[in-house]
Amino acid sequence: MKITIYCVGSLKESYWRDAVNEYKKRLGAYCHLDIVEVSDAPTKDGASDKEIEETKNKEGEKILSRLKDNEYLIALDLKGKQYDSVSLAKHLDAKLVENGASISFLIGGSLGISKALLLRANESICLGLNTYPHQLARVMLLEQLYRCFRINRGEPYHK
8 A cells, every 4th residue: 555645845843753753664564655745935924815825836836746647635624524533544445445555645835735736636634623733734644544554454543
């Protein structure tokens, strides 16, 4: 099984990198994991709505240029469908079967995801209605993926 996570921005703090590396190690028993980072576009404080859209579009173009036409893409978006862990596990298991054991995820930058990328995504999911730093969203997604694999294999997991 192959999971690809497209992310805008890099992890600058060591504690985020440590957490990601721990989950990459754990997920190694279940799948091949690729994390593809694209650089975030600089945005000044107090940017206008137009400038914010331009920034998101620049970031989105970088990801769109790396996606394959047949890649099944799930965007993390506040307007996406919410799942509990067991439902998400079942859903992802079905999608892995449907898509040749390969799924990709998208985590936008601090300003969000461009409209073009949201239109390209096959579906959107929401990790919760609270606002999280996009660095933390990466860790949360990895933890949920790990939990999903354990659930789907009937292995114990913390409830």
